[in-house]
Amino acid sequence: MAVYSLRRILWESYPTLVLCAAISLSAGLILDSQMESIKVFPLILAMVPPINGINNNVCSILGARLASALHMGTVEPKLGKQKVLRKNTRATWLMSIGVFWFTSAIFFVMALITGMGLARSIMLMFAFFAASMVAIAVTMLCTIGLAFLSYAKGLDPDNVVIPIVTSVGDVVGVTCLIISIKIVMRV
Amino acid sequence: MSRELSVKAIVIQGLSILLLCAIIEILAGNVFEGMKEHLTIMLPGLVLAIPPLLDLRGNINGALASRLGTALNTGVIEPKLSMSAELKVNIISSIILSFLASATIGLLSVGVGALFGITSISVLRIVTIAIVAGVVSGVILAAITVVVSIFAYVRGWDPDNVTAPLMATVGDFLTMLSIFLVAVLVV
Secondary structure, three states: OOOOOHHHHHHHHHHHHHHHHHHHHHHHHHHHHOHHHHHHOOHHHHHHHHHHHHHHHHHHHHHHHHHHHHHHOOOOOOOOOOHHHHHHHHHHHHHHHHHHHHHHHHHHHHHHHOOOOHHHHHHHHHHHHHHHHHHHHHHHHHHHHHHHHHHHOOOOHHHHHHHHHHHHHHHHHHHHHHHHHHHHHOO | OOOOOOHHHHHHHHHHHHHHHHHHHHHHHHHHHHOHHHHHHHOOOHHHHHHHHHHHHHHHHHHHHHHHHHHHHHOOOOOOOOOOHHHHHHHHHHHHHHHHHHHHHHHHHHHHHHHOOOOOOOHHHHHHHHHHHHHHHHHHHHHHHHHHHHHHHHHOOOHHHHHHHHHHHHHHHHHHHHHHHHHHHHO
Protein backbone atom coordinates (compact mmCIF):
# COMPACT_ATOMS: atom_id res chain seq x y z
CA MET A 1 0.00 0.00 0.00
CA ALA A 2 1.31 3.39 -0.92
CA VAL A 3 2.01 5.59 2.07
CA TYR A 4 1.82 8.85 0.14
CA SER A 5 -1.06 9.83 -2.06
CA LEU A 6 -0.46 12.50 -4.68
CA ARG A 7 -4.01 13.71 -4.33
CA ARG A 8 -3.81 14.02 -0.59
CA ILE A 9 -0.54 15.96 -0.62
CA LEU A 10 -1.90 18.35 -3.26
CA TRP A 11 -5.30 18.70 -1.62
CA GLU A 12 -3.90 19.40 1.85
CA SER A 13 -1.06 21.68 0.75
CA TYR A 14 -2.63 23.91 -1.89
CA PRO A 15 -5.02 25.89 0.37
CA THR A 16 -2.27 26.57 2.93
CA LEU A 17 0.15 27.63 0.20
CA VAL A 18 -2.37 30.05 -1.29
CA LEU A 19 -3.22 31.51 2.13
CA CYS A 20 0.50 32.02 2.79
CA ALA A 21 1.02 33.54 -0.65
CA ALA A 22 -1.76 36.01 0.07
CA ILE A 23 -0.09 37.03 3.36
CA SER A 24 3.33 37.34 1.69
CA LEU A 25 1.79 39.44 -1.03
CA SER A 26 1.35 42.18 1.59
CA ALA A 27 5.14 42.27 1.88
CA GLY A 28 5.23 42.78 -1.90
CA LEU A 29 2.67 45.58 -1.62
CA ILE A 30 4.76 47.32 1.04
CA LEU A 31 7.85 47.08 -1.19
CA ASP A 32 5.91 48.40 -4.16
CA SER A 33 4.67 51.38 -2.15
CA GLN A 34 8.29 52.22 -1.31
CA MET A 35 9.60 52.17 -4.89
CA GLU A 36 10.71 55.82 -4.69
CA SER A 37 12.94 55.10 -1.69
CA ILE A 38 14.21 51.93 -3.37
CA LYS A 39 15.22 53.91 -6.46
CA VAL A 40 17.30 56.23 -4.27
CA PHE A 41 18.58 53.49 -1.99
CA PRO A 42 18.50 50.11 -3.80
CA LEU A 43 20.39 48.43 -0.95
CA ILE A 44 16.94 48.03 0.64
CA LEU A 45 16.30 45.28 -1.91
CA ALA A 46 19.57 43.55 -1.07
CA MET A 47 18.49 43.44 2.58
CA VAL A 48 15.05 41.93 2.00
CA PRO A 49 16.00 38.28 1.35
CA PRO A 50 18.46 38.16 4.29
CA ILE A 51 16.13 39.68 6.90
CA ASN A 52 13.16 37.59 5.73
CA GLY A 53 15.11 34.41 5.08
CA ILE A 54 16.98 34.38 8.39
CA ASN A 55 13.96 35.48 10.40
CA ASN A 56 11.99 32.65 8.81
CA ASN A 57 14.75 30.13 9.41
CA VAL A 58 15.15 31.01 13.07
CA CYS A 59 11.42 30.92 13.71
CA SER A 60 10.96 27.72 11.69
CA ILE A 61 13.52 26.02 13.90
CA LEU A 62 11.69 27.33 17.00
CA GLY A 63 8.34 26.28 15.50
CA ALA A 64 9.59 22.76 14.71
CA ARG A 65 11.08 22.42 18.18
CA LEU A 66 7.90 23.65 19.89
CA ALA A 67 5.76 21.31 17.77
CA SER A 68 7.87 18.34 18.83
CA ALA A 69 7.87 19.50 22.48
CA LEU A 70 4.08 19.94 22.49
CA HIS A 71 3.65 16.45 21.05
CA MET A 72 5.99 14.98 23.65
CA GLY A 73 4.34 16.95 26.44
CA THR A 74 7.50 18.73 27.63
CA VAL A 75 5.86 22.07 26.77
CA GLU A 76 2.28 22.86 27.66
CA PRO A 77 0.27 25.47 25.78
CA LYS A 78 0.52 28.18 28.46
CA LEU A 79 3.01 30.94 29.17
CA GLY A 80 3.97 30.76 32.86
CA LYS A 81 6.52 28.45 34.56
CA GLN A 82 7.79 26.70 31.49
CA LYS A 83 11.39 25.65 31.71
CA VAL A 84 11.62 24.06 28.26
CA LEU A 85 9.86 26.98 26.60
CA ARG A 86 12.17 29.43 28.36
CA LYS A 87 15.25 27.53 27.24
CA ASN A 88 14.01 27.35 23.66
CA THR A 89 13.25 31.05 23.63
CA ARG A 90 16.65 31.90 25.06
CA ALA A 91 18.41 29.69 22.53
CA THR A 92 16.45 31.32 19.72
CA TRP A 93 17.43 34.80 20.96
CA LEU A 94 21.10 33.90 21.19
CA MET A 95 21.06 32.39 17.69
CA SER A 96 19.30 35.46 16.27
CA ILE A 97 21.75 37.87 17.86
CA GLY A 98 24.68 35.82 16.54
CA VAL A 99 23.45 35.41 12.98
CA PHE A 100 22.09 38.96 12.58
CA TRP A 101 25.22 40.51 14.03
CA PHE A 102 27.20 38.52 11.45
CA THR A 103 24.88 39.59 8.62
CA SER A 104 24.94 43.24 9.72
CA ALA A 105 28.74 43.12 9.73
CA ILE A 106 28.73 41.80 6.14
CA PHE A 107 26.45 44.67 5.08
CA PHE A 108 28.85 47.08 6.80
CA VAL A 109 31.75 45.71 4.74
CA MET A 110 29.67 45.73 1.55
CA ALA A 111 28.64 49.35 2.14
CA LEU A 112 32.21 50.38 2.88
CA ILE A 113 33.56 48.67 -0.26
CA THR A 114 30.92 50.29 -2.46
CA GLY A 115 32.11 53.68 -1.16
CA MET A 116 29.37 54.64 1.27
CA GLY A 117 31.74 56.19 3.83
CA LEU A 118 32.49 54.99 7.35
CA ALA A 119 29.77 56.89 9.22
CA ARG A 120 26.96 55.90 6.88
CA SER A 121 28.18 52.30 6.72
CA ILE A 122 28.02 52.07 10.52
CA MET A 123 24.54 53.61 10.45
CA LEU A 124 23.47 51.07 7.84
CA MET A 125 24.78 48.22 9.93
CA PHE A 126 22.90 49.58 12.94
CA ALA A 127 19.70 50.05 10.91
CA PHE A 128 19.75 46.45 9.68
CA PHE A 129 20.53 45.05 13.12
CA ALA A 130 17.80 47.08 14.84
CA ALA A 131 15.24 46.09 12.21
CA SER A 132 16.14 42.43 12.51
CA MET A 133 15.90 42.43 16.31
CA VAL A 134 12.42 43.98 16.29
CA ALA A 135 11.33 41.64 13.48
CA ILE A 136 12.59 38.54 15.26
CA ALA A 137 10.88 39.53 18.53
CA VAL A 138 7.52 39.98 16.81
CA THR A 139 7.85 36.83 14.71
CA MET A 140 8.93 34.76 17.72
CA LEU A 141 5.84 35.85 19.65
CA CYS A 142 3.70 34.87 16.65
CA THR A 143 5.44 31.48 16.49
CA ILE A 144 4.80 30.70 20.15
CA GLY A 145 1.22 31.98 19.96
CA LEU A 146 0.43 30.03 16.79
CA ALA A 147 2.04 26.84 18.09
CA PHE A 148 -0.07 26.98 21.27
CA LEU A 149 -3.23 27.98 19.45
CA SER A 150 -2.98 25.29 16.79
CA TYR A 151 -2.15 22.66 19.39
CA ALA A 152 -5.06 23.72 21.60
CA LYS A 153 -7.39 23.59 18.58
CA GLY A 154 -6.26 20.04 17.81
CA LEU A 155 -4.36 20.95 14.62
CA ASP A 156 -0.91 19.54 14.06
CA PRO A 157 1.49 22.45 14.71
CA ASP A 158 3.97 20.85 12.29
CA ASN A 159 1.64 21.45 9.36
CA VAL A 160 0.31 24.86 10.31
CA VAL A 161 2.87 26.87 12.26
CA ILE A 162 5.86 27.00 9.93
CA PRO A 163 4.09 27.96 6.68
CA ILE A 164 2.05 30.70 8.36
CA VAL A 165 4.94 32.01 10.47
CA THR A 166 7.21 32.35 7.44
CA SER A 167 4.57 34.41 5.62
CA VAL A 168 3.85 36.62 8.61
CA GLY A 169 7.63 36.93 9.06
CA ASP A 170 7.93 38.29 5.50
CA VAL A 171 5.51 41.11 6.24
CA VAL A 172 7.07 41.87 9.64
CA GLY A 173 10.61 41.76 8.19
CA VAL A 174 9.92 44.09 5.27
CA THR A 175 8.00 46.53 7.50
CA CYS A 176 10.73 46.73 10.14
CA LEU A 177 13.45 47.03 7.50
CA ILE A 178 11.80 49.91 5.66
CA ILE A 179 10.91 51.84 8.82
CA SER A 180 14.40 51.40 10.22
CA ILE A 181 16.19 52.37 6.98
CA LYS A 182 13.94 55.39 6.60
CA ILE A 183 14.61 56.61 10.12
CA VAL A 184 18.34 55.90 10.26
CA MET A 185 19.40 56.58 6.67
CA ARG A 186 16.81 59.28 5.97
CA VAL A 187 15.79 58.07 2.52
CA MET B 1 14.02 9.13 29.11
CA SER B 2 14.69 12.74 29.95
CA ARG B 3 17.45 14.26 27.92
CA GLU B 4 18.38 17.60 29.48
CA LEU B 5 17.70 20.37 27.01
CA SER B 6 20.89 22.36 26.55
CA VAL B 7 20.69 25.94 25.33
CA LYS B 8 24.35 25.77 24.37
CA ALA B 9 23.88 22.71 22.17
CA ILE B 10 20.90 24.23 20.34
CA VAL B 11 22.76 27.48 19.76
CA ILE B 12 25.94 25.85 18.48
CA GLN B 13 24.10 23.47 16.14
CA GLY B 14 21.69 26.15 14.98
CA LEU B 15 24.21 28.94 14.53
CA SER B 16 26.54 27.00 12.28
CA ILE B 17 23.79 26.27 9.79
CA LEU B 18 22.28 29.78 10.16
CA LEU B 19 25.57 31.52 9.38
CA LEU B 20 25.85 29.48 6.18
CA CYS B 21 22.24 30.38 5.37
CA ALA B 22 22.98 34.06 6.03
CA ILE B 23 25.70 34.08 3.38
CA ILE B 24 23.41 32.43 0.81
CA GLU B 25 20.62 34.90 1.66
CA ILE B 26 22.98 37.82 1.11
CA LEU B 27 23.76 36.41 -2.35
CA ALA B 28 20.00 36.22 -3.00
CA GLY B 29 19.77 39.82 -1.83
CA ASN B 30 22.42 40.89 -4.31
CA VAL B 31 20.46 39.29 -7.14
CA PHE B 32 17.35 41.16 -5.93
CA GLU B 33 19.26 44.44 -5.88
CA GLY B 34 20.62 43.65 -9.34
CA MET B 35 17.00 43.60 -10.56
CA LYS B 36 16.31 47.18 -9.46
CA GLU B 37 16.05 48.53 -13.02
CA HIS B 38 13.66 45.73 -13.95
CA LEU B 39 11.52 46.21 -10.88
CA THR B 40 11.30 50.00 -10.95
CA ILE B 41 11.18 50.73 -14.68
CA MET B 42 10.83 47.76 -17.00
CA LEU B 43 8.57 45.38 -15.11
CA PRO B 44 6.40 47.39 -12.70
CA GLY B 45 4.16 45.27 -10.50
CA LEU B 46 6.49 42.28 -10.56
CA VAL B 47 7.86 43.11 -7.10
CA LEU B 48 4.48 42.16 -5.61
CA ALA B 49 4.94 38.55 -6.66
CA ILE B 50 8.51 38.16 -5.37
CA PRO B 51 7.99 37.71 -1.60
CA PRO B 52 5.19 35.16 -2.16
CA LEU B 53 7.26 33.27 -4.74
CA LEU B 54 10.24 33.08 -2.38
CA ASP B 55 7.97 32.05 0.46
CA LEU B 56 6.29 29.39 -1.70
CA ARG B 57 9.60 27.79 -2.58
CA GLY B 58 10.57 27.61 1.11
CA ASN B 59 7.19 26.15 2.04
CA ILE B 60 7.10 23.50 -0.69
CA ASN B 61 10.68 22.41 -0.20
CA GLY B 62 10.58 22.72 3.57
CA ALA B 63 7.57 20.36 3.51
CA LEU B 64 9.29 18.05 1.05
CA ALA B 65 12.42 17.97 3.21
CA SER B 66 10.44 17.29 6.39
CA ARG B 67 8.33 14.56 4.70
CA LEU B 68 11.49 12.94 3.37
CA GLY B 69 13.09 13.23 6.81
CA THR B 70 10.11 11.47 8.39
CA ALA B 71 9.99 8.86 5.60
CA LEU B 72 13.70 8.10 6.01
CA ASN B 73 13.41 7.90 9.80
CA THR B 74 10.46 5.51 9.60
CA GLY B 75 12.06 3.41 6.87
CA VAL B 76 9.41 4.17 4.22
CA ILE B 77 12.16 5.45 1.92
CA GLU B 78 15.56 3.84 1.84
CA PRO B 79 18.60 6.09 1.97
CA LYS B 80 19.79 5.51 -1.58
CA LEU B 81 19.35 7.37 -4.82
CA SER B 82 16.88 5.15 -6.65
CA MET B 83 13.41 6.18 -7.75
CA SER B 84 11.01 4.33 -5.48
CA ALA B 85 7.26 4.88 -5.88
CA GLU B 86 7.16 6.83 -2.58
CA LEU B 87 9.96 9.13 -3.62
CA LYS B 88 8.31 9.69 -7.00
CA VAL B 89 4.99 10.75 -5.44
CA ASN B 90 6.80 13.22 -3.20
CA ILE B 91 8.79 14.78 -6.02
CA ILE B 92 5.94 14.92 -8.53
CA SER B 93 3.57 16.46 -6.00
CA SER B 94 6.10 19.17 -5.16
CA ILE B 95 6.47 20.03 -8.85
CA ILE B 96 2.71 20.08 -9.52
CA LEU B 97 2.28 22.27 -6.43
CA SER B 98 4.98 24.63 -7.71
CA PHE B 99 3.12 24.99 -11.00
CA LEU B 100 -0.36 25.50 -9.50
CA ALA B 101 0.71 27.78 -6.68
CA SER B 102 3.03 29.90 -8.87
CA ALA B 103 0.21 30.45 -11.36
CA THR B 104 -2.08 31.41 -8.47
CA ILE B 105 0.52 33.86 -7.14
CA GLY B 106 0.83 35.46 -10.60
CA LEU B 107 -2.94 35.93 -10.84
CA LEU B 108 -3.27 37.09 -7.21
CA SER B 109 -0.54 39.70 -7.56
CA VAL B 110 -2.16 41.15 -10.69
CA GLY B 111 -5.57 41.15 -8.98
CA VAL B 112 -4.34 42.73 -5.75
CA GLY B 113 -2.20 45.17 -7.75
CA ALA B 114 -5.27 46.28 -9.72
CA LEU B 115 -7.22 46.64 -6.48
CA PHE B 116 -4.59 49.01 -5.09
CA GLY B 117 -4.26 50.86 -8.39
CA ILE B 118 -0.71 49.71 -9.07
CA THR B 119 0.37 50.03 -12.69
CA SER B 120 1.56 46.64 -13.75
CA ILE B 121 2.73 44.70 -16.78
CA SER B 122 0.18 42.38 -18.42
CA VAL B 123 -1.34 39.44 -16.56
CA LEU B 124 0.15 37.09 -19.14
CA ARG B 125 3.70 38.30 -18.52
CA ILE B 126 3.50 38.19 -14.73
CA VAL B 127 1.89 34.74 -14.76
CA THR B 128 4.49 33.48 -17.26
CA ILE B 129 7.37 34.81 -15.15
CA ALA B 130 5.84 33.29 -12.00
CA ILE B 131 5.20 29.86 -13.54
CA VAL B 132 8.51 29.51 -15.39
CA ALA B 133 10.56 30.74 -12.43
CA GLY B 134 8.49 28.64 -10.00
CA VAL B 135 8.72 25.41 -11.97
CA VAL B 136 12.37 25.75 -13.03
CA SER B 137 13.50 26.45 -9.46
CA GLY B 138 11.07 23.78 -8.22
CA VAL B 139 12.56 21.03 -10.38
CA ILE B 140 16.16 21.93 -9.48
CA LEU B 141 15.27 22.28 -5.80
CA ALA B 142 13.37 18.99 -5.63
CA ALA B 143 16.45 17.17 -6.94
CA ILE B 144 18.75 18.97 -4.47
CA THR B 145 16.32 18.33 -1.58
CA VAL B 146 16.29 14.58 -2.23
CA VAL B 147 20.07 14.37 -2.38
CA VAL B 148 20.57 16.57 0.70
CA SER B 149 17.88 14.73 2.71
CA ILE B 150 19.46 11.35 2.03
CA PHE B 151 22.93 12.70 2.71
CA ALA B 152 21.72 14.35 5.93
CA TYR B 153 20.02 11.15 7.06
CA VAL B 154 23.13 9.07 6.45
CA ARG B 155 25.18 11.67 8.34
CA GLY B 156 22.67 11.75 11.20
CA TRP B 157 21.71 15.44 10.87
CA ASP B 158 18.41 16.47 12.36
CA PRO B 159 16.02 17.26 9.48
CA ASP B 160 14.18 19.85 11.63
CA ASN B 161 17.28 21.81 12.51
CA VAL B 162 19.44 21.36 9.42
CA THR B 163 17.78 20.19 6.22
CA ALA B 164 14.65 22.37 6.31
CA PRO B 165 16.43 25.72 6.94
CA LEU B 166 19.16 24.89 4.45
CA MET B 167 16.68 23.97 1.73
CA ALA B 168 14.55 27.05 2.38
CA THR B 169 17.63 29.22 1.96
CA VAL B 170 19.02 27.53 -1.14
CA GLY B 171 15.45 27.81 -2.45
CA ASP B 172 15.42 31.59 -1.91
CA PHE B 173 18.63 31.95 -3.86
CA LEU B 174 17.63 29.70 -6.78
CA THR B 175 14.15 31.26 -7.00
CA MET B 176 15.62 34.76 -7.01
CA LEU B 177 18.03 33.72 -9.75
CA SER B 178 15.27 32.10 -11.82
CA ILE B 179 13.02 35.15 -11.49
CA PHE B 180 15.92 37.33 -12.58
CA LEU B 181 16.77 35.18 -15.62
CA VAL B 182 13.15 34.82 -16.72
CA ALA B 183 12.55 38.55 -16.23
CA VAL B 184 15.58 39.38 -18.38
CA LEU B 185 14.28 37.02 -21.09
CA VAL B 186 10.76 38.47 -20.97
CA VAL B 187 11.87 42.12 -21.22
